[in-house]
Amino acid sequence: MATVWAEKALLRDGWAENVRIEISPDGLIETIQTGQPAEGHRTGVLLPAPANCHSHAFQRAMAGLTEKRGPDPSDSFWTWRQLMFRFLDRLTPEHVETIAAFVQMEMLEAGYSANVEFHYLHHQPGGLPYANLAEMAERIAAASVTTGMGLTLLPVHYQYGGCDKRALGSGQIRFGNTLDAYAELHAKSAEAIAHLPADSRIGVAPHSLRAVAPEDLGHHVRLAGDTPLHMHLAEQIAEVEEIQAAYGKRPVELVLDSMELNERCCFIHCTQMLSHETDGLARSGAVAGLCPITESSLGDGIFDGVRWFENGGSIAIGSDSNIRISLSEELRTLDYSQRLRDHSRAALATPDKSTGRRLFDAVNAGGATTSARNHGSLAIGKLADMMALKADAVDLIGRGGDTILDCYVFAGDDRMVADVWSAGRHMVTEGSHIGREAIVSAYARTMKELGEAI
Numbered sequence: 140m141a142t143v144w145a146e147k148a149l150l151r152d153g154w155a156e157n158v159r160i161e162i163s164p165d166g167l168i169e170t171i172q173t174g175q176p177a178e179g180h181r182t183g184v185l186l187p188a189p190a191n192c193h194s195h196a197f198q199r200a201m202a203g204l205t206e207k208r209g210p211d212p213s214d215s216f217w218t219w220r221q222l223m224f225r226f227l228d229r230l231t232p233e234h235v236e237t238i239a240a241f242v243q244m245e246m247l248e249a250g251y252s253a254n255v256e257f258h259y260l261h262h263q264p265g266g267l268p269y270a271n272l273a274e275m276a277e278r279i280a281a282a283s284v285t286t287g288m289g290l291t292l293l294p295v296h297y298q299y300g301g302c303d304k305r306a307l308g309s310g311q312i313r314f315g316n317t318l319d320a321y322a323e324l325h326a327k328s329a330e331a332i333a334h335l336p337a338d339s340r341i342g343v344a345p346h347s348l349r350a351v352a353p354e355d356l357g358h359h360v361r362l363a364g365d366t367p368l369h370m371h372l373a374e375q376i377a378e379v380e381e382i383q384a385a386y387g388k389r390p391v392e393l394v395l396d397s398m399e400l401n402e403r404c405c406f407i408h409c410t411q412m413l414s415h416e417t418d419g420l421a422r423s424g425a426v427a428g429l430c431p432i433t434e435s436s437l438g439d440g441i442f443d444g445v446r447w448f449e450n451g452g453s454i455a456i457g458s459d460s461n462i463r464i465s466l467s468e469e470l471r472t473l474d475y476s477q478r479l480r481d482h483s484r485a486a487l488a489t490p491d492k493s494t495g496r497r498l499f500d501a502v503n504a505g506g507a508t509t510s511a512r513n514h515g516s517l518a519i520g521k522l523a524d525m526m527a528l529k530a531d532a533v534d535l536i537g538r539g540g541d542t543i544l545d546c547y548v549f550a551g552d553d554r555m556v557a558d559v560w561s562a563g564r565h566m567v568t569e570g571s572h573i574g575r576e577a578i579v580s581a582y583a584r585t586m587k588e589l590g591e592a593i
Contacts (some may be wrong), residue, residue: 140159140161140162140163141563142159143179143525143560144159144160144177144178145158145527147183147539147569148186149316150516154172157176159172159175159179160172160517162189162563163563164563166336166337166522167520167563168311168519170521171517180558182527182533182557182558183295183528183530183532184529185516185525185526185527186499186517186544187517187524187527188524188559188561189233189250189251189499189506189508189512189524190254190509190510190512191246191254191259192405192428192448192456192509192510193428193455193458193459195234195256195257195258195460196228196239196254196256198223198236198237199461200238200586202461202462203274203395205223207413210480213584222459222562224308224311224522225310227260229459230275231558231591232269236278236281237282237560239279239282239283239579240304240432241582242282242461243254243282244575245285245464247559247566247572248559248567248571249466249553250356250553251288252289252513252524252525252559252561253289253291253506253561254283254288255509256290256291256408257293257295257315257344257568258275258276258292258293258295258315258316258344259276259294260314261294261313261324262313263313264313266307268320269333272328273328276292277331279292280332280335280339281481283335283339285574286483286566286578287566288566289338289562290438291342291510292340293344293369294328294330294341294343295314295344295346296318296346297316297346298318298350298351302348302386303385304352312586316345325343326353328341329341332374338513338562340510342363342366342511343359343366344368344370345368347370347378348373348386348393349382353386354451356391360528361382367510368404369404369405370404370405371406372394372406372408373389373391373412374408374410378411389413389416391420394406395416395419395420398570401425402426402453402508403422405426405427405429405508406427406428407459408428408434408442410434410441412442414443414446417443417452420452421447421579425453426455427452427453427455427505428454428456429442429444429455429473430457430469431469431472432468433458433460434459436451441476441479442473443484444474444477445481445486445487453500453501453505454505455509456470456505465553466553467547467548467551467553470498471548471549473487473498474487474494491520492541493541493544494545495541495549496530496544498548503515511547522563523563524561525558525560526556527556527557528543529552529556529557529558529570532554534547534555535551557570
């Protein structure tokens with residue numbers, strides 16, 4: 140039994156002081172007591188730690204390499220995508236494992252407790268499957284063993300190069316599987332995480348309406364069962380136009396008309412929605428998986444968070460391309476984008492919740508749903524997925540209640556994070572991962588081997 144004590148803690152029922160939490164050997168919160176003397180591991184401000192709902196781990200190694208203007212004066216997501224395709228052809232399973240471990244380490248140090256890995260790099264360069272079809276999935280799982288981070292693995296089905304069902308291009312063939320091959324990959328990926336801690340999960344991920352046929356979505360729903368189903372949706376204008384031209388409906392309209400949606404469905408980005416689509420998708424119970432830093436980097440557009448929340452929508456937060464892994468900055472970017480679009484302030488606050496509190500509560504609840512983990516709040520019986528902010532952080536001096544979260548999101552940054560637990564595994568102390576030195580060293584070797592890939 141591990142004991143954690145906090146000067147202040149955000150419990151499911153609100154803020155409390157001098158909080159003592161006991162964590163059982165299976166990583167669950169067993170007891171919570173307030174008004175207790177300090178004992179055990181002492182922290183400043185204890186918070187629930189959310190899941191990172193969307194990551195492509197390997198893209199972390201590209202960070203900073205795509206900021207030059209290419210030969211096309213209209214450089215965009217699509218030119219970035221071509222650079223990404225060239226880069227990934229150099230990645231080996233060993234590279235993927237060390238990159239994934241580095242990414243997960245950074246996520247933990249930023250305050251995330253779990254990683255939902257949208258994993259689509261399956262095969263060898265040239266498209267030939269590895270002898271072990273789940274070789275790459277096993278590498279993601281191995282990284283989570285190294286880091287101690289909770290893992291929800293989403294093997295991705297990627298079959299076509301566009302809505303016309305054309306064959307995959309040279310940059311995509313490492314992703315490709317038929318429906319039958321994908322079912323086998325999914326089964327083997329489930330086996331790959333079977334030896335991980337009990338909080339590990341598997342899910343299903345049709346990549347997008349460009350990469351899978353709409354008539355096959357029922358297959359994915361059946362394969363997912365009661366596990367998460369994630370899919371990119373309505374990210375780019377060109378994507379919306381291609382889907383509308385092919386099927387006579389915009390992406391969100393197509394999904395609303397053809398799928399039975401619920402909270403197990405997570406649609407990533409949703410930056411190109413009309414008002415009626417925002418209303419309908421929010422009311423469906425599906426979660427919007429938002430990645431504001433990546434969406435800004437790629438020029439995707441602005442998710443309509445104000446309208447989404449007005450319709451009772453749920454959100455989760457993710458780091459996607461991992462160009463910068465920062466929980467506080469994702470939340471800040473999401474809110475600031477609403478202010479810039481609408482010429483407003485505190486756009487996502489409510490009369491009873493400040494902006495920081497509303498966003499923090501929302502991404503914890505949505506992260507628990509999209510990762511299928513029993514976490515999301517500090518409550519008895521929940522996984523001990525927790526983050527602690529430094530009591531002596533300059534921007535928290537004299538602050539209390541929800542103002543703590545506002546100062547963390549808008550005045551501070553992830554340097555405030557002191558400790559992080561994932562299912563009771565205490566992986567970050569004094570702001571650093573306990574295995575940081577070895578993980579960084581392995582990542583550095585990988586980066587040297589990759590050299591100038593772009």
